[in-house]
Amino acid sequence: xxxxxxxxxxxxxxxxxxxxxxxxxxxxxxxxxxxxxxxxxxxxxxxxxxxxxxxxxxxxxxxxxxxxxxxxxxxxxxxxxxxxxxxxxxxxxxxxxxxxxxxxxxxxxxxxxxxxxxxxxxxxxxxxxxxxxxxxxxxxxxxxxxxxxxxxxxxxxxxxxxxxxxxxxxxxxxxxxxxxxxxxxxxxxxxxxxxxxxxxxxxxxxxxxxxxxxxxxxxxxxxxxxxxxxxxxxxxxxxxxxxxxxxxxxxxxxxxxxxxxxxxxxxxxxxxxxxxxxxxxxxxxxxxxxxxxxxxxxxxxxxxxxxxxxxxxxxxxxxxxxxxxxxxxxxxxxxxxxxxxxxxxxxxxxxxxxxxxxxxxxxxxxxxxxxxxxxxxxxxxxxxxxxxxxxxxxxxxxxxxxxxxxxxxxxxxxxxxxxxxxxxxxxxxxxxxxxxxxxxxxxxxxxxxxxxxxxxxxxxxxxxxxxxxxxxxxxxxxxxxxxxxxxxxxxxxxxxxxxxxxxxxxxxxxxxxxxxxxxxxxxxxxxxxxxxxxxxxxxxxxxxxxxxxxxxxxxxxxxxxxxxxxxxxxxxxxxxxxxxxxxxxxxxxxxxxxxxxxxxxxxxxxxxxxxxxxxxxxxxxxxxxxxxxxxxxxxxxxxxxxxxxxxxxxxxxxxxxxxxxxxxxxxxxxxxxxxxxxxxxxxxxxxxxxxxxxxxxxxxxxxxxxxxxxxxxxxxxxxxxxxxxxxxxxxxxxxxxxxxxxxxxxxxxxxxxxxxxxxxxxxxxxxxxxxxxxxxxxxxxxxxxxxxxxxxxxxxxxxxxxxxxxxxxxxxxxxxxxxxxxxxxxxx
DNA sequence: AGCACGCCGACT
DNA sequence: GTCGGCGTGCTC
Numbered sequence: 125x126x127x128x129x130x131x132x133x134x135x136x137x138x139x140x141x142x143x144x145x146x147x148x149x150x151x152x153x154x155x156x157x158x159x160x161x162x163x164x165x166x167x168x169x170x171x172x173x174x175x176x177x178x179x180x181x182x183x184x185x186x187x188x189x190x191x192x193x194x195x196x197x198x199x200x201x202x203x204x205x206x207x208x209x210x211x212x213x214x215x216x217x218x219x220x221x222x223x224x225x226x227x228x229x230x231x232x233x234x235x236x237x238x239x240x241x242x243x244x245x246x247x248x249x250x251x252x253x254x255x256x257x258x259x260x261x262x263x264x265x266x267x268x269x270x271x272x273x274x275x276x277x278x279x280x281x282x283x284x285x286x287x288x289x290x291x292x293x294x295x296x297x298x299x300x301x302x303x304x305x306x307x308x309x310x311x312x313x314x315x316x317x318x319x320x321x322x323x324x325x326x327x328x329x330x331x332x333x334x335x336x337x338x339x340x341x342x343x344x345x346x347x348x349x350x351x352x353x354x355x356x357x358x359x360x361x362x363x364x365x366x367x368x369x370x371x372x373x374x375x376x377x378x379x380x381x382x383x384x385x386x387x388x389x390x391x392x393x394x395x396x397x398x399x400x401x402x403x404x405x406x407x408x409x410x411x412x413x414x415x416x417x418x419x420x421x422x423x424x425x426x427x428x429x430x431x432x433x434x435x436x437x438x439x440x441x442x443x444x445x446x447x448x449x450x451x452x453x454x455x456x457x458x459x460x461x462x463x464x465x466x467x468x469x470x471x472x473x474x475x476x477x478x479x480x481x482x483x484x485x486x487x488x489x490x491x492x493x494x495x496x497x498x499x500x501x502x503x504x505x506x507x508x509x510x511x512x513x514x515x516x517x518x519x520x521x522x523x524x525x526x527x528x529x530x531x532x533x534x535x536x537x538x539x540x541x542x543x544x545x546x547x548x549x550x551x552x553x554x555x556x557x558x559x560x561x562x563x564x565x566x567x568x569x570x571x572x573x574x575x576x577x578x579x580x581x582x583x584x585x586x587x588x589x590x591x592x593x594x595x596x597x598x599x600x601x602x603x604x605x606x607x608x609x610x611x612x613x614x615x616x617x618x619x620x621x622x623x624x625x626x627x628x629x630x631x632x633x634x635x636x637x638x639x640x641x642x643x644x645x646x647x648x649x650x651x652x653x654x655x656x657x658x659x660x661x662x663x664x665x666x667x668x669x670x671x672x673x674x675x676x677x678x679x680x681x682x683x684x685x686x687x688x689x690x691x692x693x694x695x696x697x698x699x700x701x702x703x704x705x706x707x708x709x710x711x712x713x714x715x716x717x718x719x720x721x722x723x724x725x726x727x728x729x730x731x732x733x734x735x736x737x738x739x740x741x742x743x744x745x746x747x748x749x750x751x752x753x754x755x756x757x758x759x760x761x762x763x764x765x766x767x768x769x770x771x772x773x774x775x776x777x778x779x780x781x782x783x784x785x786x787x788x789x790x791x792x793x794x795x796x797x798x799x800x801x802x803x804x805x806x807x808x809x810x811x812x813x814x815x816x817x818x819x820x821x822x823x824x825x826x827x828x829x830x831x832x833x834x835x836x837x838x839x840x841x842x843x844x845x846x847x848x849x850x851x852x853x854x855x856x857x858x859x860x861x862x863x864x865x866x867x868x869x870x871x872x873x874x875x876x877x878x879x880x881x882x883x884x885x886x887x888x889x890x891x892x893x894x895x896x897x898x899x900x901x902x903x904x905x906x907x908x909x910x911x912x913x914x915x916x917x918x919x920x921x922x923x924x925x926x927x928x929x930x931x932x933x934x935x936x937x938x939x940x941x942x943x944x945x946x947x948x949x950x951x952x
Numbered sequence: 953a954g955c956a957c958g959c960c961g962a963c964t
Numbered sequence: 965g966t967c968g969g970c971g972t973g974c975t976c
Binding site: 159160161162187188189191257260296 | 953954955
């Protein structure tokens with residue numbers, strides 16, 4: 125059993141006894157330190173000239189440096205084993221008033237549920253740049269006396285520093301570059317060639333910019349030149365206040381005109397904070413609420429009945445007008461003087477939904493928050509959200525941490541989407557669960573919207589007044605008919621194209637009717653590998669056990685092979701490295717392949733590509749979708765992101781190149797994912813005045829899930845799927861926890877994981893959980909790390925008793941990394 | 953995380 | 965003998 129020096133922070137959902145965020149601290153303060161592997165609280169003294177409140181972000185001396193930490197608890201007397209002389213002073217308060225009680229409790233709850241140190245949860249919630257730690261920096265002196273007798277390490281460091289304009293590098297960087305760096309540094313410091321010092325990295329701060337403000341509205345023509353008067357009038361027309369740079373570029377005036385106006389006391393020039401927000405957007409066209417369908421009316425009425433916590437499921441088929449329901453419920457919340465959080469699963473859906481909200485509420489009430497914001501934008505947005513004014517935040521999963529003090533509602537659109545689950549850095553939270561906890565704590569309603577609800581949500585809401593259904597599309601538009609094409613028969617009939625005869629004729633029809641179509645590709649790594657047709661050799665990543673993906677040459681002559689796991693890139697070999705064959709080519713049906721094939725078979729159709737390769741640049745998402753919506757192309761070819769919530773009224777054809785990749789996903793969710801994805805993709809079709817048509821190609825046309833998809837029949841899918849889950853105690857009946865281990869040392873991971881497996885199995889009978897594994901991860905090696913995993917399965921209702929995670933952590937040597945993924949979605 | 957202290961192999 | 969590898973322990 126691991127013994128901790130001081131009492132660890134209890135991982136409980138309620139705050140520590142006596143804890144209340146914002147209360148001033150008397151006595152000593154216990155600080156949660158921002159250093160991984162340091163979980164205990166450290167006690168500090170508060171200097172007289174400093175006011176520290178619980179929840180403040182502090183900078184404190186730790187070891188020989190300054191680190192940031194959070195003031196979490198005040199104590200009146202010191203622990204016995206801690207000598208007064210060892211206590212240091214708090215260095216400074218970095219930020220105050222960021223957390224409210226409820227918010228703080230939420231963070232505790234997350235830390236507890238996901239078995240993650242609280243500090244990591246806080247880091248996930250805060251914008252970057254608030255927590256920071258000092259860095260040791262090495263600087264070359266101005267006039268160093270350098271003699272030749274230096275050691276090689278010292279010489280190398282010197283060279284490095286001399287190559288830098290300011291003669292400065294972080295110590296960490298030098299250590300990475302130079303071996304024996306420590307000795308070299310000592311030499312250089314002893315001879316007074318360099319100095320070292322600790323410096324806090326540049327913290328995120330407000331951006332100041334010169335602004336011009338009218339201070340005298342009365343224009344005395346005799347006093348002003350013509351040009352001065354013009355500029356002043358323009359400024360006045362624009363509300364009397366503008367950024368200097370903008371006013372100058374608008375009026376083409378020179379700065380001296382403003383100086384003169386300031387001199388004559390008509391305007392004042394001053395530095396003001398320029399709030400950085402993501403204002404990238406289209407045109408606003410104010411819209412009033414449209415006529416509601418009776419289903420929409422019913423849902424809104426039901427939602428309006430409560431202001432307390434309540435989880436609603438808004439189950440609406442694609443195109444049934446869920447967004448309008450969101451708009452109306454948010455409208456009510458704003459009128460009550462409260463704020464709203466609206467989450468979407470993907471960054472690509474933000475422009476579209478933001479446009480809808482802006483058209484209804486105007487732009488100043490809406491902020492967006494997602495991973496593509498710059499650090500400055502995030503920082504400013506986050507601070508703006510701390511204010512009490514009613515506002516709307518629209519964002520991806522991390523926006524669930526928006527610090528809005530006055531929450532009136534939380535909405536998750538496409539709530540079934542697995543992008544709501546974080547699986548990379550801990551905490552591996554699911555935004556839907558966090559949203560529910562938060563709504564409970566803030567006592568506000570939670571609305572989960574989907575055409576294909578997650579089974580968890582279905583179980584929780586079915587047969588309850590909180591189940592709100594929109595079974596029909598708006599304006600009584602029909603759901604598109606879905607045709608499943610058996611690709612085996614295509615082959616028998618001699619069609620070797622990747623497009624079935626049915627899809628080909630639909631594409632031809634599209635050409636004639638001037639309508640638009642979408643081709644969906646389910647891409648998952650293996651679909652774009654390069655292989656030898658003579659010997660079957662496949663190019664694999666040297667660091668991961670996966671094949672490399674082919675990428676179309678851009679402007680460069682050589683095509684590139686890239687690893688989707690570690691980003692390793694290499695040029696494509698001209699011939700097979702194994703057998704020298706020249707039949708060595710890109711194989712598979714990725715987006716590019718489909719584009720080529722279209723260009724070949726349907727040269728007159730204009731195609732646009734829409735996948736993560738093309739949309740990674742900022743604003744590219746919107747650009748492509750706008751181009752497509754404006755009819756600049758006939759076909760949009762893309763992956764996953766096409767399936768999610770896009771509203772493109774001109775689309776009358778949706779083609780799924782192959783459903784097989786989806787059907788054969790090797791985890792218990794395969795059927796659910798297939799049903800969701802296919803239903804969602806099909807839903808992109810026939811949303812305008814013209815009816816649509818969906819064609820799904822597969823080698824497995826008999827698959828039962830496809831029948832449910834054809835019938836747009838969620839209930840029949842559920843009826844088939846739930847018993848299967850129940851039988852094996854999979855979610856939503858049972859719960860899963862995935863332990864992942866990884867290490868560069870293969871033998872060591874196997875050994876460690878097996879040891880953990882034995883421990884878990886030994887106490888599994890008493891614990892009432894099931895142990896699956898140890899097994900290698902689906903891809904055993906990624907970035908030269910060997911990965912293993914153990915899955916725990918248990919049924920909450922039957923009572924359970926999970927193992928002691930501290931014991932398991934203790935079983936891992938430092939070279940083996942352990943992560944605990946609660947409710948895992950990805951078994952990669 | 954860093955960094956110090958501390959114990960074992962190949963070299964001036 | 966020393967330099968230098970990286971294994972444990974500590975930081976209020």
